Amino acid sequence: MPANAPIGFQERKSRKQTAADILSYLVDTGKLKPGTVLVEGPIADRLGMSRMPVREALKLLEEKKAVHRFDGRGYLVGSGRKNLAPIRVDLRNIEWPDSAVQADSVRLPASDQIMAEVQDAITAVIPFGCYRISETELGMSYHVSRTVVRETLHRLFHLGIVEKDRWSHWIAGPLTAQKCVEQYHIRAILEAEALQLCAPTLSRATLRKIDIKLEKAQENIGSLTAGQIADIEDDLHIRCLSPIENRSLDNLIQRCQLLLVVHRVFADHVSTVQHAQMLLEHRTIIKHLIDNRPDDACAALKAHLHKATQRTIERLKVLSVVRLPDHPGYLKPFH
């Protein structure tokens, strides 16, 4: 985007794109100087978004070399070619393009504006039991109409996060070991098929880049951030499968993301998740792809998801000692 270009006037932008555009605008106009430290939390607060789209926006800007990682939390403005000293500023003192943000928000589908937060709130409680979602209270808590609430819940339904019971109540959870086994089983079938289809189109250069990233992660296993782990998972389970042309298959794969909940809640309440085995298994798959052995790669992917099933079940067991965290009033415990 050119400097000073008006932002936020595109049709139906995602929140990730909105955040990326605003940050690019601030960098391009010099309001965020090279070396400025960018951390998810304060940016999310300033933009009135959850952290997820901001995290993704920062990753997007990293790919465009507008920001880079450094030996600390967050990112530094700049490509990273120059060795800049981190500049820590209070991001609230920066002049943010409020009107543009607002204009942009208006153009977003209303359900987009609450989707990430509602999804986060629901997935945080489902390991603790079954919850009914009150449409009325959900609408009241975000000051949105019943139509927007239903649109949001339908989208969560398509992601496999909420269901409707026989009385047509919206319900979520409980996340059980049985559900984990079923979901991983589906993923193993779908992702192995997708990888088989995508393998011929994956470039060696891309795969080698992924392998180097994995090797570095193994070397720095003790200091991996949640963002880096998410990135590594995305490399295999999203980017390697992204060339797929069968949209229906792709949609089905997208519906099996519920399992990530266990690892997130485990990391939030109990302990850092151990990643050594996951990295080892990812490297095996990528190496098979580099060596042009798609059948072996698919078999290794299935074996990886099988082991991940057991790891997930073990972590879910540990959540038994965690007390139910605070949650919004629109989520009602339901037996």
Add this chain to the structure above:
Amino acid sequence: MRKQTPLRVLGTPDTLIEQIRLRAEQDLQFPIAFEPLDGIDVQQRAVMEPGSFDVLDHWSVTAELAWTAGTLAPIRTDRIDDCDVLLGISDNSPFWQAISNGKGTAPGRKLFVQPDGTLSKDPTGFLSMMPTVHNMDSFGYCVDQVDAVPEQESWGWLLSNRFRGRIALTAHPSIGIVEVALAAQALGLIKFNDVGNLTVDEIDRLVEVLIDLKRRGHFAGLWASTDEIVQIFEERNVILSTIWSQGIMALRARKFEIRNANPREGYRGWLDGLALSAALEGEQLDHAYRFLNWWQSGWPGSVMARYGIYTTRPDKVEKQLAPAEWAYWYAGKPASEVLFDNSGSPIVRAGQSRNGGSYETRLGAVVVWNTVMNEHNYVTRKWNEFVLALNQ
């Protein structure tokens, strides 16, 4: 002289006994601090606060959860005195056979740390915990109030209308669910595929049965500690309850005529052990290993035997018990004289014998071990629904 930091041992009052702490300090010549908590609190601390203890003295279930949470360090078998004798793997001892077989996740199957960090029964040089005390539990009943034929003792009594309103259960979810599953199966209410590893559907059906019974006033209460067992028998007119050995002894010391049932379906077995905090290092780590080895010296096992609880290395325990004590507690023979508990109260009359027979016979009669079933988290949440359901 510098003041030594005590070795902090986290566990429950059942094994963190002052008599044991004092003797350990005297034998080992370093300070030891016991922190006895309720079982559920121990689990939370073990999983969420690794820096708050040096040694974990608790259920195999807790060690398994803490291992997954990364709060434990692997125990080197070469630093445990005669580890092979302790576990009895080479000679396939009754202890090893019992803990590594059986339905569900028998505790021996989660003992050895594998190179990929998982736990299994395949021997390696590292343990997740060092096994210590264990027992075979069931329920106890007042022989003067229950018109019973001992040969017909059955877990089904827990849910039988015969004793409605005068039954108590443990409040601990992972233990309680297995006991009532054995009861429901004994009465033919539900047939389980594997009582040690219930499915979501089986758990739902079982909890539904329990809540229905609770609303009809079937249960007089739930207990979580030995003190609460005594209280519930004294104050709520209970005549039958799931129980553990300390509870039996405590009730007998208060003149209750309690019989520890030998159910025809078999016992619920459990195993405790000592585990090391992942935060241990240096001298404190050495002290921890010395404490672990001290536990295998026989004397702590003799204290536990007088509570009716078995300990690994029974060969050493035998040397610390009087012949009459060994004959009663381990060999299953009639007491040749009156036997006393650790504080000197008489708890066994002359001629009385332990229900279920010898150590080996009782070990062989375990039908299910305390386990972390796959649906452990779901069981915990559903059990709470039963605990919270109101009596009508």
